[in-house]
Amino acid sequence: MNSRHLTLIAIALLALIWSFLAPFTITLLNYIGLYSMVAVGLVLLTGVGGMTSFGQAAFVGLGAYATAWICTSPVAQAALASLPPGLVPWLGLLLGLAVTALIAWALGAVTLRLSGHYLPLGTIAWGLSLYYIFGNLEMLGGFTGITGVPPLTLFGMDLSSPRALGILIWVVLLLSIWTLHNLLDSREGRAIRSLKTGRVMAESMGVDTARQRIKLFVLAALLAAVSGWMYAHLQRFVNPTPFNINIGIEYLFMAVVGGSGYLWGAVLGATLITLLKEQLQDLLPKLLGASGNFEVIVFGLLMLLVLQRAAEGLWPLFAAGTRKFLKPIPPRANSAAPAELATRALPDAGSVVLQADEVTKRFSGLIANNAVNLTVKSGEVHALIGPNGAGKSTFFNMISGVDDPTSGSVKLMGQDMKTKPSRAFAALGLGRTFQHVRLLGQRSVLENVALGAHLRGHRGWMSAMLRLDRREEAALLAEARRQIERCGLLEYIDTPAASLPLGQQRIVEIARALAGQPAILLLDEPAAGLRHLEKQSLAALLTQLRAEGLAILVVEHDMEFVMNLADRITVLEFGTVIASGSPAQVQADPRVMAAYLGGDLPEGAA
Numbered sequence: 065m066n067s068r069h070l071t072l073i074a075i076a077l078l079a080l081i082w083s084f085l086a087p088f089t090i091t092l093l094n095y096i097g098l099y100s101m102v103a104v105g106l107v108l109l110t111g112v113g114g115m116t117s118f119g120q121a122a123f124v125g126l127g128a129y130a131t132a133w134i135c136t137s138p139v140a141q142a143a144l145a146s147l148p149p150g151l152v153p154w155l156g157l158l159l160g161l162a163v164t165a166l167i168a169w170a171l172g173a174v175t176l177r178l179s180g181h182y183l184p185l186g187t188i189a190w191g192l193s194l195y196y197i198f199g200n201l202e203m204l205g206g207f208t209g210i211t212g213v214p215p216l217t218l219f220g221m222d223l224s225s226p227r228a229l230g231i232l233i234w235v236v237l238l239l240s241i242w243t244l245h246n247l248l249d250s251r252e253g254r255a256i257r258s259l260k261t262g263r264v265m266a267e268s269m270g271v272d273t274a275r276q277r278i279k280l281f282v283l284a285a286l287l288a289a290v291s292g293w294m295y296a297h298l299q300r301f302v303n304p305t306p307f308n309i310n311i312g313i314e315y316l317f318m319a320v321v322g323g324s325g326y327l328w329g330a331v332l333g334a335t336l337i338t339l340l341k342e343q344l345q346d347l348l349p350k351l352l353g354a355s356g357n358f359e360v361i362v363f364g365l366l367m368l369l370v371l372q373r374a375a376e377g378l379w380p381l382f383a384a385g386t387r388k389f390l391k392p393i394p395p396r397a398n399s400a401a402p403a404e405l406a407t408r409a410l411p412d413a414g415s416v417v418l419q420a421d422e423v424t425k426r427f428s429g430l431i432a433n434n435a436v437n438l439t440v441k442s443g444e445v446h447a448l449i450g451p452n453g454a455g456k457s458t459f460f461n462m463i464s465g466v467d468d469p470t471s472g473s474v475k476l477m478g479q480d481m482k483t484k485p486s487r488a489f490a491a492l493g494l495g496r497t498f499q500h501v502r503l504l505g506q507r508s509v510l511e512n513v514a515l516g517a518h519l520r521g522h523r524g525w526m527s528a529m530l531r532l533d534r535r536e537e538a539a540l541l542a543e544a545r546r547q548i549e550r551c552g553l554l555e556y557i558d559t560p561a562a563s564l565p566l567g568q569q570r571i572v573e574i575a576r577a578l579a580g581q582p583a584i585l586l587l588d589e590p591a592a593g594l595r596h597l598e599k600q601s602l603a604a605l606l607t608q609l610r611a612e613g614l615a616i617l618v619v620e621h622d623m624e625f626v627m628n629l630a631d632r633i634t635v636l637e638f639g640t641v642i643a644s645g646s647p648a649q650v651q652a653d654p655r656v657m658a659a660y661l662g663g664d665l666p667e668g669a670a
């Protein structure tokens with residue numbers, strides 16, 4: 065038995081005993097289900113996507129108020145008089161989802177541009193604003209709220225009792241977890257996970273990070289709105305109190321304490337915080353002899369403790385505990401026949417793939433690149449060398465769309481790339497690695513490499529959620545596997561990338577770049593951290609890629625590696641090209657010897 069079986073057994077047991085549970089237990093379980101919906105959205109947003117929000121309670125409010133308003137307002141009732149009354153709450157759900165999507169999109173468009181601490185501060189600001197809007201709008205009943213919200217009916221079934229509505233709450237929650245799990249286990253899921261490592265890597269893989277962030281934000285808000293909709297029909301009245309910023313913070317507690325990177329962590333967190341709140345609200349006033357929301361202080365302390373002792377939350381500990389007596393979960397089988405992936409015809413041998421003309425980059429007074437000219441042709445290895453601070457990384461950024469030159473131009477496959485983002489470079493066939501390795505450390509080598517093939521698939525979120533992307537996914541994973549094998553990493557295919565030595569992580573980055581089927585490969589210090597034999601196999605791999613017609617640009621400090629491999633070398637010093645030519649010409653150039661090598665011959669050079 066594995067933990068997936070255990071989950072199914074737990075769900076079946078809950079379903080069996082549901083009719084026999086005490087009303088109080090049903091109430092608790094209903095609230096746990098409702099809170100879990102919101103916390104699951106936060107896991108996606110914060111734990112997976114790296115965006116913290118304190119304002120989710122406001123979206124719960126939007127879902128609750130939309131349905132409460134449409135079900136009770138005389139204006140809406142007059143307009144909908146011809147409809148069967150049981151249908152109106154479902155229109156309330158549609159209205160809630162539409163309003164939430166619109167507001168979340170607008171708020172996201174403004175807030176998600178903020179970085180660092182400003183993003184959570186921004187969410188507090190709009191969380192407070194929405195709360196006061198609920199309280200001050202007369203049509204929403206002000207701070208008194210709206211009473212007389214009708215119960216839900218579904219295909220004629222009456223869901224007025226908490227026991228009946230609870231079934232809907234848990235079915236919706238479990239379906240949400242299933243679809244989100246599917247989403248994370250897909251091409252789009254890998255793109256979502258890549259957001260946390262920062263925009264540069266994700267964009268270089270072809271991921272439109274701004275779009276992914278806003279979609280994630282709207283999805284988390286919609287989950288909160290669905291929770292609010294069910295909450296309104298459970299309580300039968302709404303007022304602003306449950307949607308204030310304190311509750312927004314409690315939702316964040318749930319996600320973080322449970323384990324903000326794990327969907328089931330949200331359920332664990334929601335369960336713990338709900339049960340704890342229940343106990344503390346009774347206990348603390350008795351202990352302290354005064355009434356108040358003292359439980360918030362305990363939650364704060366609990367969160368500090370959890371963050372200190374188990375930064376990933378309690379779910380990984382819980383899962384590790386169950387693993388002792390359960391078998392590991394086998395990877396989800398995908399027996400679909402692989403779809404055809406988009407393929408790229410490589411440019412003719414010897415044709416110019418990348419052309420940098422007079423590229424200059426100024427940082428205030430400092431000229432990091434000074435009118436640099438460089439071309440890379442298909443079927444050649446071009447090395448860019450120079451002492452520390454010569455401007456190599458800056459130039460790399462200029463030719464990969466991370467930054468724009470102050471003047472000069474960069475052409476990729478003959479196209480002017482001025483102001484184009486990195487993902488446009490990736491779309492034209494530029495694959496790259498990073499000086500400081502950027503991998504999804506906790507994910508397997510296979511998933512990391514598959515991210516490199518992002519642009520070769522096209523299935524979106526909906527397909528992934530409903531598992532309609534299986535053929536494409538099989539093809540992407542097969543392609544990733546091929547590249548892993550080609551780079552000699554097959555034995556580590558299921559290993560989390562972070563547990564590999566740094567040198568091998570660099571090779572994983574190369575495999576990831578190759579999965580995108582590039583026409584040009586930019587490698588930033590690929591040999592750093594590799595042992596002698598590993599360097600030799602890297603050189604063999606690059607030689608083979610060159611023979612296949614790839615254009616390769618390498619920035620490298622290891623002179624032996626460069627001199628033995630490169631067809632042409634460009635030498636930078638203080639941002640200026642001081643020499644360019646074959647390894648022999650460069651080694652013989654007195655300026656190179658003087659400036660770069662202190663007058664000595666290059667290490668490893670003949």
Ligand SMILES: Nc1ncnc2c1ncn2[C@@H]1O[C@H](COP(=O)(O)OP(=O)(O)OP(=O)(O)O)[C@@H](O)[C@H]1O
Pocket residue numbers: 427430431432450451452453454455456457458459
């Ligand atoms: N964002 C920035 N703002 C200001 N100065 C910068 C910035 N980025 C780089 N520089 C400066 O530009 C110069 C070139 O730096 P760059 O990192 O490109 O050199 P490098 O050749 O890659 O060095 P290394 O081999 O150590 O990586 C350095 O003087 C550096 O301090």
